[in-house]
Amino acid sequence: MEDGAKSSAPFPLALVVLDLAPRTKQETVEWLMSRIEALKSLGGAELKVKMVERSVSKVVLLIGATLERLLRGAEEAALVKVYRDGNFKPFNFNDRANFQEAEAQLLTTAEMLYVIKFLLDNLRVKDEEHIPGESGIKMYRGKPIFLELWGAKLLMRMYPMHNREELEQLKEQWKKHIYLISQPVQVLRNYFGESIALYFGFLGYFTWGLAFRTLLELIFYITNLKDSGGCVLCALYNIVWSTVFLEGWKRRSAELTFRWGTLRHMESFDRVRAGFEDKLGLSHTEDTRDFSSYDQQRSFKIIMKSMPFLIGCLLVTFLLIVIFLDADRSAKENDIKEESVRSLLYTYVPVLIYCVIVELLNKVYLVLAKYLTEMENHRLASTHENYLLAKVLVFYLLNNFAIHYYFAFYLRDMKQLADLLSAQLLVHQVMVQFFDTMLPYWKMQLKLNTMLPHADKVGAQRIEMEGSLTGSSEDLLEEYLELFIKFGYVTLFSSAYPLAGSFSFLNNLLGIKLESMRFSRVLQRQFPVLSPNIGAWQMAFEYLTSLAIITNCGLISLSPEFRQLFASLPDLHYFLLAVAVEHGFLGIQKLLRMAIPEVPSDIAIKLDRIEHECRRAMFHNESCR
Incomplete structure (x- = not known):
């Protein structure tokens, strides 16, 4: 050695x-x-x-x-x-x-x-x-x-490897009270690169958005407006907030990446994925290289393995919902018969077990989805990430939110929906923080304590210590999934449970501290990725916002207060009116996205000037820009 x-x-x-x-x-x-x-x-x-x-x-x-x-x-x-x-x-x-x-x-x-x-x-x-x-x-x-x-x-x-001196300076920045919500994105960018800096920037921006939501939701809860038309107002607020939040983040993201010089960064060609197995042994240098055999093999694997796997997992989810509904009904019927404290406590058991199983299914499915996507053997990294993201988002949406639609639109039981939401938020936040951050941190500390205490020099001992840290994924999939699910809890059905945003806000405050600890003490350092934005997750959040508009318009149409306004309309006409209102809000969302430029005007002017200088320099055969 x-x-x-x-x-x-x-x-x-x-x-x-x-x-x-x-x-x-x-x-x-x-x-x-x-x-x-x-x-x-x-x-x-x-x-x-x-x-x-x-x-x-x-x-x-x-x-x-x-x-x-x-x-x-x-x-x-x-x-x-x-x-x-x-x-x-x-x-x-x-x-x-x-x-x-x-x-x-x-x-x-x-x-x-x-x-x-x-x-x-x-x-x-x-x-x-x-x-x-x-x-x-x-x-x-x-x-x-x-x-x-x-x-x-x-x-x-x-x-x-981590740079210990610079990492300690970053930790000191995180300890400052001014970064309780906002994040030291410039320092993060200098140390981790643009992708992680944008993640923490989005996390801080999301937390500020939740802070403003919390003020309104507390007013709704304290004044009991929820029982007197407040649900309609909260649903309307969900529609406006989710759209304005994402458009505001686009501009904030543009400001950051312009400052870092990556706003217009585009890869000249997509990189080949490290795990790609070139079983046919064809040379990269051959211009006539034919990938039809890979496409056929991949399509076969998707149809014969990935699709049945996804359908099977969704069937497990629906079976879980059926079992939960049956167990919940039995527990409540037993409580009505016995009317004891024990029977009352038993009514909470089915919902808590259901919430725990949902979280476990999320974890298990994510591991299996990664394995199956790896088996599909995608050549390009972006294709691999897109197929994995599609699998994960479809399952996560149905696994976490399908039962909410059943309670809201089939049973029309807003009280049971609110009870389920509160239980899911509690279990989700506890399990995520414990299993994703606290438990890995304790395990890592025990592992590091067995090593020699001084590993400052760059040698075998220091490398062993760095190697013992938990490996981290370059695409930040688990991190953005957590924010995606939380965004769904806040925007889809929070009109039925106004405290959803408040609990998410408090969870984010704790999550920021735990995430800083995880990235600085638990995870291996990642290779930097030059990122102009948060990538495919921007589109995923936009789709979720559109789903939130449809869902909240449906909740508005089910509210007695809104139905009373159009009491003279027959049910069919009322349904068509609700569809028209929903389409109107989707149109307004589209107009807002078109009216609000993603890049602030001052930055757009600077970019145009830089590109003009670039073209002029190229014309005179000089260095571009």
Whole structure:
């Protein structure tokens, strides 16, 4: 075992750990290290690499870079930085003196990690016909080397290490009272990158939105307006709030990403997913490459495996609802007969058990959905994420909210709906915070306490400590799912239970602190992702907002107060009126989205100026922008 602190090789900046499989041969390790260190002109990445540990259980490599290599890599990765005139320009190494920041501060630690990941991802096969040391594993010229290593199961993990000094500064920022709701997004962006900074920015913005909802909902609850027409007002407020909230977030997101230079960032091509298995062995360099065989195999797996799985899970959900309704009815009938304290307490048992099982089904389904989507073997990362998101959202919506529609529109029992909502909110918030944050934190502390207490130097012990942290997903799926479900509780049926927003607000206040603890003490550091927005989740929240409009219009039409206004209308005409009102609100939502620009006018002007300068520079054959 070799301690990196004793090596003379310089590792002054961002560090990345590669965990190779124990069966990896020495020849393979030496070849990989030589390709990582080789000059760019020879097809290498020009990075620093050394073996930190080789044992029967694992092979660990540590990768770093000099500042000069990182700056040259920033130019290759087309990172944009603020020029001396105040505009964003693609970074140019030879022109680095004319950018606003000093050379040593030009790149944040997140950008350094992004550059290293970019250089490693673009390390490609040259003349090797197979992986050295693995004659049975073929390689094809032009294919990314790390994709080959992932596919051959030789590369087990790749993760960046925490910068302890900068992480402690971030923790201090989180402790300040001004970040009780709002988040230190700039510091988060410098350390974690844009995607995580946007997540925390959205979490803080959502919490502020819930704070304003809480004021109105408390008024409804205290004044008992819910029983005298308040449901109609609350449903109308749900419609307005959900639409205005999302449009406001779009503008806030645009302001942040413009400040970071990623607002107009688009990948030149979608990246190939690390887990993609190229079983046909076709070369990436062939322009005529035909993926029809992959499409057929994937379609077959979706039809024969994924679709039956989703339908089966939904049937389990509906069966659970039937069992719960039967158990709840029996408990209430027994309470009417006995009229005792025990029988009264038993009436709460079915709903609590139902809520717990719903949460467990969410967890189990998410794991199985990830496994099935992996089996579908999507080539592109975006396609993989979209198919996974579609599976998850369909199930989560029905698993968490289908019974609400049954109570509201079939039984028309708003009291039972309110009781169920309060129980679900309580169980959901307790289980999510405990199983997602508290329990992993306690387990991690026990694990870390068994290690040596001082692991500050970058060596095998420090790497072991970092490796013991919980791995985190790059797409932040679980984090956004939690906010998505909470958004549904707040916007869909909160008119029946006005305190839903208040409980969600209090939960978010606690959740912000627990999330900061989870990202800084429990999870491994993620590779930064240059993000112009929150991606597909923006559309998911917009669809949920449209569903909220339909649902709340339905609740309004069922309210006695609204029906009384049109008492002379027959039921059919009243139904058509309700549909017309619902379509009218959907139209108003569409108009609001068109009328409110996603990008603030001052930012749009600056973007137009930058693009004009870019076109002029390209015309004169100069550096773009």
